[in-house]
Amino acid sequence: MSVQQQEQRCAQRAANLGTPGNYECAVVTSSGGLGTSAVPVGEDPASAPLTARRSGGDASPQAISPACLLGVSNPTRAISCSDRNWTVTHYREVNGVKTPIGTVDLNIKSSVDFEEGQGSTPAWDLDVEITVTKTWGTLQGGTAGNSWTGCFGHQDKCTTSRLSGSNDENEPVALPPKAKVTKWYTQYSASMTNNQVLPITGNLGSALELTTPANPVTIADHYGNTLWGRCDNAETNRYGAGCVDDKGLAFVMYSAIDNEKVGPVADHVYDAIRTLPSHWGRPYAGKPLTRLTDLTKIEANRRVACGGSPAPSCDEYPLASSYQGGNGAAPGDRSTRTVPAEANSSQGGLTAAYFDYYRVLDTDEFYVQAIKKDGSRAW
Structure with missing residues (x-):
């Protein structure tokens, strides 16, 4: 949702309360991001182990993929990366004049490690790192809310299956000053028919609903981030069904x-x-x-x-x-x-x-x- 749309919601809410032109509002904005690379950066084709792929179901907790340190969204065909900054701004409007009175800055890093699944349901690991980089004013103490992923409510694309030690959908999250919160999700594609292609870009990554002194705000990092994904169940593929970063080089x-x-x-x-x-x-x-x-x-x-x-x-x-x-x-x-x-x-x-x-x-x-x-x- 654009800043203008968020502000329009606040204005409408104030009008409904009978206080047009005199209200408080919180909005979110994003910046930064990783570009795609047109040249190989994370994998030499000579290293590709063509005799076997990793099997699904053996996921374990891990940090953001080291390959994401290369600074591009597509270091390999099997790993996708995202790095975005978000700002929650709390402002007061009086007679049409907006004055910021509080902010909280967040950085959200994410990586997806695609694995091969069983049958027609391939799997991947989603790792998320949320860091509070700066707080000020009415948001000096940080914020809190709930977190989920782009698979939540989209079972036609993917689901989150909680393994021991992993995170689940719609969990509470606390983000005090200088906090660093890590999340690890094990996810599976929706079941696919033979030769089906299933785009999952837009479903990979996290989302947050955070409280402010004004209104709740939603950070939908899975929309517009650089986690690219596509699953397929090509009958002719010797490795069965699977998913890749389709922006990654082949x-x-x-x-x-x-x-x-x-x-x-x-x-x-x-x-x-x-x-x-x-x-x-x-x-x-x-x-x-x-x-x-x-x-x-x-x-x-x-x-x-x-x-x-x-x-x-x-x-x-x-x-x-x-x-x-x-x-x-x-x-x-x-x-x-x-x-x-x-x-x-x-x-x-x-x-x-x-x-x-x-x-x-x-x-x-x-x-x-x-x-x-x-x-x-x-x-």
């Missing part, structure tokens, strides 16, 4: 060091990323690829790129499984090379594994890293 990597068979493809992709005008798949001074899942269009991309070359031996870049494949890139902005069939086969398996690991859906952006046998990287 990667595909071909490493001749880790997989000797993919070496010829890694060499080709390395050269293509470095020499093509658009530097497809490079986060630094390049352009991302966007995933394509339509098998008919993928095959059409291969035919455009490879022409009459035998499919098992023709490697094309940008990938056929991207919207930049085939005619999606200009003739001078794409590359093909003949490689052994086993190299192409290894590439296909790795590509699918990374798509699953990062939960890359149709039209999602992703980047590509290629590592040659001597350790040289495309970027």
Whole structure:
């Protein structure tokens, strides 16, 4: 709710009480926030453990994720961060003149650590840290009220399931001067049908209703913060249902060091990323690829790129499984090379594994890293 809307409520309340133009009011404002990063900051794709994902149900109390210290909202695809400042201002209005008479400043840090769930209900941890940074005037003693999360009352998106030591919805909270209050929530997505995509941005994070000498105020940090989330239950994903920060960067990597068979493809992709005008798949001074899942269009991309070359031996870049494949890139902005069939086969398996690991859906952006046998990287 905007400041103007909050003030209008106060004015209407005063009018109803017969004291228009002479009343007290409390409003909340926010500032700050974390930006998203267009380059990798929190995870090297070479470190992605493609053999397994974490299992849900093993959540334990923890502080704000250390990855959030990197200062961006999307340090990895599995971690989302938010850092916002809030001010509660108590003022008195007399004959249309507003005079502040009290304030309390809060900082709310939040992080979400996405885990894989069981069946169609993936889980995540939400950690919240509320700090009272300054108090003054009528709010010198701080404030108090109740706290909840953006899942409260939105069972169609997510629910909070209290584990031992974790917090529940709609709990009392005291915020005296210099207080630091931590909250830990274990949350689950709503049950999803096969191939359902469930956006949960706007439901991640906390909310507070606080008392003031005038009227109660609501801080809905889960609205407009930088905790991004999206769950899906893609039938083809080997890890089952899951959630990610869909603003986080996703990667595909071909490493001749880790997989000797993919070496010829890694060499080709390395050269293509470095020499093509658009530097497809490079986060630094390049352009991302966007995933394509339509098998008919993928095959059409291969035919455009490879022409009459035998499919098992023709490697094309940008990938056929991207919207930049085939005619999606200009003739001078794409590359093909003949490689052994086993190299192409290894590439296909790795590509699918990374798509699953990062939960890359149709039209999602992703980047590509290629590592040659001597350790040289495309970027």
